[in-house]
Amino acid sequence: MNTFKFSVRPQIHGYDKFSDFIQAHEVGPQDLIFTQRFLYDSFMQETTAQTLFYDDFCGGEPTDIAVDEMLAAIRGLGFNRLIAIGGGSILDCAKVLVLDSQQNVAELFAPGVQPERKAGLLLIPTTCGTGCEVTCVAVLDFPGIGSKIGKGFEAGFADTAILIDELLATIPYPVFATSSADALVHALEIYLAPRANPYTDILCINAARLILQGYKRIIEHGRGVIQQDAKSYLTASNMAGMALANVLAGGVHAIAMHFGSAHHVPHGEATRLFLPAVFEVYFEKQAGGKIADIAALIEDVLGKPAQGESPFGMLERLLAEVVPAKRLTEYGMKPGDVHDYADKVIETQQRLLVNNYVPLSNLDIAGIYNRLM
Template structure:
């Protein structure tokens, strides 16, 4: 018997500026802001809150080793509220930093380990992609095992998710492009997930429509319209995140997790990279299911596809203008790696593979790699 449940955990707020947020939430010396130095200098260097800088520990996506060092620092401090301001990596780290535990990341990621939270948690995204501010999942790279893994913590949901338009005013284009592409992939994958429901469908379709229309507008008018559309992109990312908090992503993310870890490719870039070939396999295997809704929506917004092509070729053409990618060989993958990579995906990413629209065999995964070589 199929059951359904749906929840929106954090209270969601929207402010034009950091100053408005700071006033509304009375930010002060008993708060610890976890962020990057450039964000601190640009938007809130005047704050009276304590600060902890991600860049003092990590210069890329977070590893278990870097987060262990953050935990040592945080456990030596006295504060009541953790306010994380940054991209998905920072927000993912904050969920673990707020836990009431003396364990290492490796121990925290062990099955069945679910500590409580020790401080109030506020998450504020400065990108428009991961939706991490409304999920309980933390994703870290584990170099020793050669894989990227995620875990949901029951206490990982923030008390407040805060969307601040001002943070997108100075976002570098590449960060905008890769993060918003990840939001698009979240929405598309979760809409097709076997456990999707009427509520996640609403959030996913709204996110897909907003992002595709935004991308089309940007390719026609130029990147300057990103600032004008900031509120819409933040909302779309947040909606995709709400869906993600209820249902995990699927095969695109499963394949991307391993490849991104192996070749140090930004997460949004690598999910965008694998989206078209995976969805083409889905479309070939089950064209009359829910993927037909997505195909129709793509053609409605982007225009009909040419004979011999699919709507996902049209989507790929648009994405190539927004988030250019390279062939897998240019990232450093050898043709002979495909079988080994497919085995690693199947071994380490079952929590995502079970959410596929249609099952992906090892042969399918190898085909995805081969198409992109």
């Protein structure tokens, strides 16, 4: 490694309860809370802040069309701080909604467009996965071109990212499972990225260890331990997010971005699907590089693999219990789609593919699909 750059932002605050946050940050009528109704009903009814509800515009992950409607709605409101509280979809939308611009999403996502912000921005995750409370990237689905696209907005960095243990209390198990798996993917992919540096390394290895240890506890003690481990998962996903703010993820995300858009699969579910298969290919191609550190970490937490099994086979067995996955055919992918999908990944996801541990060819990507059909 010759040169590197690592930025540290935004501020990160942690609280046990939502009411602690409201008091500490003096949340009031000049603030706009952007969230989902069930979260508002569960935690926020006492606040005097204005509200905008994601579910009034969008049922699943955000499309460019839905965010254009959100932009039209928010431009009629006056507020000093936008406080986004939710999963990755909500936090990503907030990074676009806070921009000081009259442009639509297609125009905002054009190369070189970087508006300033028009208000303060606080990002509060209610899942433990994307780490997007500490990144400036917004990922939206563009059904017109058949792919999800991510763009970093310099003004999309929050002033403060806020981790509140209590907000994990209502997380449905499948959301916990796929979002924490996405954090694990961030940690493992960025550790291997050519642009990784000593700071991202330490964040990634620690995040991966915390998540793997948590998963092992779920297997040993049952799903009830998630709440006890809330701070650990929030911290791990945040650490992986800090790494992601500096170095992009790689091939697992590239393949998942396209697959998620083609079959309407939530982001964390899609990245979890492809993690073990991509890492098996990496391990087959170059077992002696940094991936050996990850193999050692997996063995350190989970023990020795079975005879003839790679550490990533053991990882797949762990994930199969904690974050069960379907076959690609169960989502509607057909064997005849394999080469078209591989072409599309290479065509639309170069931004991510350049961060691969070793290059993945069209044939490599096709082979990954075939393993999972």
